[in-house]
Amino acid sequence: MATTRIGLDQLPPATRAAVEEHTGPLLAVEESTEGFNSEIAARVTSATGTWHIKGLRTDHPRAWTQRREATIAPFLTGLAPALRWRVETAGWDLLGFEALDGHHADYTPGSPDLPEVAALLRRLGETPCPDIELRHAEQRLEHYAAHPDDLHYFAGTHLLHTDLNNTNILVNAHAPQGNRARLVDWAWATRGAAWLDAAYWTIWLITAGHTPTSAEHWAAEIPAWHTAPPEGITAFAAANANIWSDISTTDPDPWTTRLATAAIAWHAHRKGPPLTCTPCPSPE
CATH class of the missing domain: 3.90.1200.10 (Aminoglycoside phosphotransferase (APH), C-terminal lobe)
Structure with missing residues (x-):
């Protein structure tokens, strides 16, 4: 069963602010329609770089998927995008991955x-x-x-x-x-x-x-x-x-x-x- 997708602008202000502590002010947000597990999925760009963000509420039944991805990411060099940062604030768990081209x-x-x-x-x-x-x-x-x-x-x-x-x-x-x-x-x-x-x-x-x-x-x-x-x-x-x-x-x-x-x-x-x-x- 697919998870309902929401836009990055619907995040609590505190969560968005925590993201921008890592990225700086966001200049562009491209919401993704692919995937089934995440409530948040977007490619974001700021003056300092570009990331792919995926996330779920911490009380979501599939919150374990966020924990799994965060735990395994350090072992996947050359196989997967690198995990650059993680935000757990105001009831949300967000992962910021390097944005891959392709x-x-x-x-x-x-x-x-x-x-x-x-x-x-x-x-x-x-x-x-x-x-x-x-x-x-x-x-x-x-x-x-x-x-x-x-x-x-x-x-x-x-x-x-x-x-x-x-x-x-x-x-x-x-x-x-x-x-x-x-x-x-x-x-x-x-x-x-x-x-x-x-x-x-x-x-x-x-x-x-x-x-x-x-x-x-x-x-x-x-x-x-x-x-x-x-x-x-x-x-x-x-x-x-x-x-x-x-x-x-x-x-x-x-x-x-x-x-x-x-x-x-x-x-x-x-x-x-x-x-x-x-x-x-x-x-x-």
């Missing part, structure tokens, strides 16, 4: 962004998981796995982003090749098996028009993908078919329906066609 990643077949996203996920796979409180992948998937025994496939000690929506990846074509993409919105950071982010990406690729085979081809560009047992990938596909079917039923929307369709198609691909035989042996 466009949302294009996942469609043939897009030049695909190698950049693959390079980003390879860098993420090489990043140590910090010793901070994070949900575990098997915990997040336990209510959706087809079989309880499947959960062990998802357990691990690696840092995962898990929300590979293309709007969470910014690509700057002017940055050095292989280092052009950055991941934003780390609220759902998770600890788990190294191959899971490549698997999460697969679903979004299918949603963008890839066949399951093509999507898995791109997932295979991530070294960790090759550590996954095939039955583990199939178990993950089954769990995500259940997740997105549930989400699209509870919160029907064109984009949730597309994700559910993609996840179901991937799971069907992983299961393969039913076995046939002519003639079939008698069951004994």
Whole structure:
């Protein structure tokens, strides 16, 4: 369920003043329509710089997402925008990130962004998981796995982003090749098996028009993908078919329906066609 977005001008005066202690008087405010978790999301410019601000009321049910992003930010150098400051004043929690240039990643077949996203996920796979409180992948998937025994496939000690929506990846074509993409919105950071982010990406690729085979081809560009047992990938596909079917039923929307369709198609691909035989042996 998306969080209602409000403008920066609706913040309490004390909160706005606390922001300007870091930025100086704001000269321009460009409200953002992307994302679902934040009440405040804007690109702001002053005489001293430009920042991306995101925030929630401190009593908001998703206030934990702000804390998670603030906690993990110092460990994401080269992967995500740097956190420059944090304001907790007058009932609001605001994070001020460096403002990145670039466009949302294009996942469609043939897009030049695909190698950049693959390079980003390879860098993420090489990043140590910090010793901070994070949900575990098997915990997040336990209510959706087809079989309880499947959960062990998802357990691990690696840092995962898990929300590979293309709007969470910014690509700057002017940055050095292989280092052009950055991941934003780390609220759902998770600890788990190294191959899971490549698997999460697969679903979004299918949603963008890839066949399951093509999507898995791109997932295979991530070294960790090759550590996954095939039955583990199939178990993950089954769990995500259940997740997105549930989400699209509870919160029907064109984009949730597309994700559910993609996840179901991937799971069907992983299961393969039913076995046939002519003639079939008698069951004994």
